[in-house]
Amino acid sequence: MQPGSPEWHAERRKGLGGSDQKLLDEGRYQELWEIKTGRREPENLDHILPVRMGSFTEPFNIEWFMQETGYEVITDPTQTQNFAHHDYPFLRANLDGIVVAEARGPIECKHVNQFSDMGKVFETYYGQCQHQLLVSGYGQCWLSVFFGTLEWKHTIVPANIDYQLSLIDRAAWFWDFVERDVPPNGAAPETTEAAKEAREEALREVDMTGSNEWGSHAAAWLDARIKAADLKKTTDEAADGLKKLIPSDAKKAYGYGVQVVRAKTGTLSLKDHKASAPKEASDGDSKD
Numbered sequence: 001m002q003p004g005s006p007e008w009h010a011e012r013r014k015g016l017g018g019s020d021q022k023l024l025d026e027g028r029y030q031e032l033w034e035i036k037t038g039r040r041e042p043e044n045l046d047h048i049l050p051v052r053m054g055s056f057t058e059p060f061n062i063e064w065f066m067q068e069t070g071y072e073v074i075t076d077p078t079q080t081q082n083f084a085h086h087d088y089p090f091l092r093a094n095l096d097g098i099v100v101a102e103a104r105g106p107i108e109c110k111h112v113n114q115f116s117d118m119g120k121v122f123e124t125y126y127g128q129c130q131h132q133l134l135v136s137g138y139g140q141c142w143l144s145v146f147f148g149t150l151e152w153k154h155t156i157v158p159a160n161i162d163y164q165l166s167l168i169d170r171a172a173w174f175w176d177f178v179e180r181d182v183p184p185n186g187a188a189p190e191t192t193e194a195a196k197e198a199r200e201e202a203l204r205e206v207d208m209t210g211s212n213e214w215g216s217h218a219a220a221w222l223d224a225r226i227k228a229a230d231l232k233k234t235t236d237e238a239a240d241g242l243k244k245l246i247p248s249d250a251k252k253a254y255g256y257g258v259q260v261v262r263a264k265t266g267t268l269s270l271k272d273h274k275a276s277a278p279k280e281a282s283d284g285d286s287k288d
Contacts, residue, residue: 116147
């Protein structure tokens with residue numbers, strides 16, 4: 001079933017999927033209710049470049065994930081589509097794929113801009129990942145992310161039972177209005193404090209002391225940092241020495257590939273200096 005097709009939208013009206021979780025998290029109940037009851041057409045995403053880009057790069061994202069991690073990813077629709085929660089059948093999920101590792105779990109593929117970071121992506125899609133885990137019954141979800149065109153990262157989102165229970169409360173409250181065909185009113189059940197705390201603590205601290213690869217990169221980074229600090233110190237000292245040598249009545253002093261220029265304010269700046277090419281002798285010049 002092609003995402004965005006009439007059949008796809010019709011299927012989505014049967015329940016709440018992972019992408020609906022964002023509207024629930026943002027409290028956009030009226031908008032979501034109108035979509036689920038057929039009173040509003042879902043937003044046309046055909047001309048939203050980031051959305052189209054994410055869909056287009058999803059197969060490559062999975063291919064890259066398998067190449068870099070060594071894990072197999074199942075993408076067979078008969079195994080990844082049309083999940084429904086056993087107790088709350090209106091909670092549904094279609095998975096991008098299922099990672100075959102020590103413990104199986106769904107994979108969520110995202111393509112964000114180069115200025116984002118994994119912390120922001122984790123927070124943005126946390127609810128969606130928990131929804132997929134709740135419905136599919138797995139204990140962890142892989143988040144595989146392209147940042148622009150130059151960087152790829154992945155992380156694991158563990159199942160958060162407290163958050164999932166809160167998700168069920170809010171989803172059941174909302175779906176009751178859909179079934180009764182009555183606009184949602186009142187306040188949705190609040191996310192429990194336990195769920196909030198668990199979400200904040202989801203990004204864990206990890207001691208990488210036992211990783212030789214980490215140790216190698218860490219040593220290279222520390223060495224480069226020390227060399228950069230030494231280089232900056234040497235550069236600053238040389239610049240100060242050059243500036244002290246410029247005569248007080250000079251607008252510019254140059255030589256050996258560098259120049260010091262005095263601004264009208266008296267500030268001295270150091271720049272590269274390229275020697276001018278010698279002028280060709282004119283007809284009036286002496287050629288002796």
